[in-house]
Amino acid sequence: MIRFNRVSKIYPNGVVGLKDVTFQIPKGQFVFLTGHSGAGKSSILSLILAEQRPSEGEVRVSGYQIAKLTHHEIPRLRRRLGIVFQDFRLLEYHTVEENVGFALEVTGARRETIANRVMRALTQVGLASKARAYPKELSGGEQQRVAIARALVNDPHILIADEPTGNLDERATRGVFQLLQEINAGGTVVVMATHNMELVRDTGYRTIELRSGRIVFDSGVDEDGATR
Amino acid sequence: MRHRTPFGEAMMTFKRTPLLSGLSIASIGFSLFTIGLFALVALNFQRALATLAERVEVVAFVLRGTPTETISQATQDISAFPEVLDLKFVSPDQALSRARRELVEFKEAYRDLEVNPLPASFEVRLRPAFRDAEHAQAVAERLRGFPFIEDVRYGRDWVERLDRLRNMAAAVGAVIGLAFAAVAIVIIGVTIRITVLQRSKEISIMRLVGATNAYIRGPFLIEGALKGVTGGILAIAMCWLTLTLFRRTATDTGAALAFFGPTQMLLIVVFGTAIGLGGSLLSVGRHLKNV
Numbered sequence: 001m002i003r004f005n006r007v008s009k010i011y012p013n014g015v016v017g018l019k020d021v022t023f024q025i026p027k028g029q030f031v032f033l034t035g036h037s038g039a040g041k042s043s044i045l046s047l048i049l050a051e052q053r054p055s056e057g058e059v060r061v062s063g064y065q066i067a068k069l070t071h072h073e074i075p076r077l078r079r080r081l082g083i084v085f086q087d088f089r090l091l092e093y094h095t096v097e098e099n100v101g102f103a104l105e106v107t108g109a110r111r112e113t114i115a116n117r118v119m120r121a122l123t124q125v126g127l128a129s130k131a132r133a134y135p136k137e138l139s140g141g142e143q144q145r146v147a148i149a150r151a152l153v154n155d156p157h158i159l160i161a162d163e164p165t166g167n168l169d170e171r172a173t174r175g176v177f178q179l180l181q182e183i184n185a186g187g188t189v190v191v192m193a194t195h196n197m198e199l200v201r202d203t204g205y206r207t208i209e210l211r212s213g214r215i216v217f218d219s220g221v222d223e224d225g226a227t228r
Numbered sequence: 229m230r231h232r233t234p235f236g237e238a239m240m241t242f243k244r245t246p247l248l249s250g251l252s253i254a255s256i257g258f259s260l261f262t263i264g265l266f267a268l269v270a271l272n273f274q275r276a277l278a279t280l281a282e283r284v285e286v287v288a289f290v291l292r293g294t295p296t297e298t299i300s301q302a303t304q305d306i307s308a309f310p311e312v313l314d315l316k317f318v319s320p321d322q323a324l325s326r327a328r329r330e331l332v333e334f335k336e337a338y339r340d341l342e343v344n345p346l347p348a349s350f351e352v353r354l355r356p357a358f359r360d361a362e363h364a365q366a367v368a369e370r371l372r373g374f375p376f377i378e379d380v381r382y383g384r385d386w387v388e389r390l391d392r393l394r395n396m397a398a399a400v401g402a403v404i405g406l407a408f409a410a411v412a413i414v415i416i417g418v419t420i421r422i423t424v425l426q427r428s429k430e431i432s433i434m435r436l437v438g439a440t441n442a443y444i445r446g447p448f449l450i451e452g453a454l455k456g457v458t459g460g461i462l463a464i465a466m467c468w469l470t471l472t473l474f475r476r477t478a479t480d481t482g483a484a485l486a487f488f489g490p491t492q493m494l495l496i497v498v499f500g501t502a503i504g505l506g507g508s509l510l511s512v513g514r515h516l517k518n519v
């Protein structure tokens with residue numbers, strides 16, 4: 001699903017984002033990306049999202065080689081991905097259902113199917129009753145659930161979650177995390193960047209730890225370097 | 229559930245950011261108003277020049293004793309010149325009675341004449357496109373070629389001065405007009421850029437969920453075009469109001485001033501729309517490159 005092969009990312013200002021990073025994430029896996037701020041988590045996520053291109057090495061996501069993506073292919077790749085951010089990034093002037101439906105509309109989905117699919121996604125995150133509410137009328141946890149519904153509505157192959165619980169209290173964190181686990185149980189790859197080590201320790205999911213742009217620990221790789 | 233359409237999104241922007249939308253329409257309106265006002269001045273100046281140019285006339289004096297048949301034939305020949313709008317033959321008697329009527333200070337002198345000293349003449353009025361020194365001179369030269377023509381006059385100095393005035397007005401008009409248009413484009417571009425920046429978060433979300441650039445541009449282009457149309461109409465209304473106020477305060481000169489015709493008004497609206505569209509296209513395009 002995702003393959004990084006000897007990837008380095010050096011930004012125009014000379015800052016090294018990633019240095020010689022290699023890993024693979026197979027179908028159906030849940031992976032934590034951990035590390036301090038500036039360790040390289042965001043660089044990995046932005047390469048997966050094709051917001052950046054690698055300076056060296058090869059990044060492959062869902063069959064697309066990021067370095068060779070054309071402008072037309074970038075939206076196609078992103079429609080296979082679901083994205084959740086720490087700050088939710090919802091459209092404040094649109095209702096919950098419009099925020100979720102919007103991710104379908106941009107893909108050119110048939111209008112008559114949109115309402116059903118939106119309700120299905122909102123039901124999955126437990127927010128069907130708040131479909132007509134506006135984001136500012138919801139709690140942080142609920143807003144994050146809307147963002148997850150938006151990420152889910154396209155049946156993504158991969159769900160990218162960048163510190164999705166960073167702005168949430170413990171209860172909301174557990175709820176959001178449980179939701180991500182359920183999504184993963186359905187076969188979707190989940191890549192979650194987090195600082196929350198408690199969450200990481202409590203689960204047996206694969207953890208990739210980064211420091212100064214390098215992988216310093218990968219629980220999913222055996223001693224021979226093969227992905228488990 | 230409300231479905232997003234490019235037009236619906238554009239309309240929603242007006243609804244949710246009325247102040248910013250109002251300001252951008254006002255800035256487009258005022259920018260086009262300055263251009264419109266200048267165009268109005270230019271239009272009336274051109275009209276005044278055209279009225280002056282109507283006086284451009286070539287007069288060819290005919291030798292005494294020229295037979296009537298020759299004059300009839302010449303009338304046909306001269307009328308066939310491409311530059312000629314109309315031609316009038318003035319007989320010596322007609323010239324004398326006109327002189328008596330118009331030159332009142334010489335009334336006494338003309339009354340006691342025993343012999344009419346005034347020659348017959350052809351008075352040639354030129355078509356609007358040929359009312360300049362070059363064409364007037366060309367017609368005069370051709371008239372001089374007729375053997376029965378004694379002399380030709382067309383107020384050379386005056387026509388040349390009129391030409392210079394016209395050329396200067398056109399050059400100054402073009403420079404000032406372009407400068408106004410450039411300023412308007414910059415102001416409108418900045419205004420639209422503010423709108424785009426204000427919605428940069430929305431644009432980045434659209435991109436991340438897989439929206440194509442064309443999908444993102446759609447509402448902005450419609451919004452820009454709508455602002456351009458509204459700004460254009462606003463500019464025409466302000467020009468009309470200004471002219472009306474001017475007509476009321478300066479009744480003598482004001483009454484003679486003309487307003488834009490339907491084509492010119494349509495041009496202002498089309499120009500506004502084009503600026504709105506172009507400004508949006510550039511601003512969104514630049515923004516999409518950077519996010």
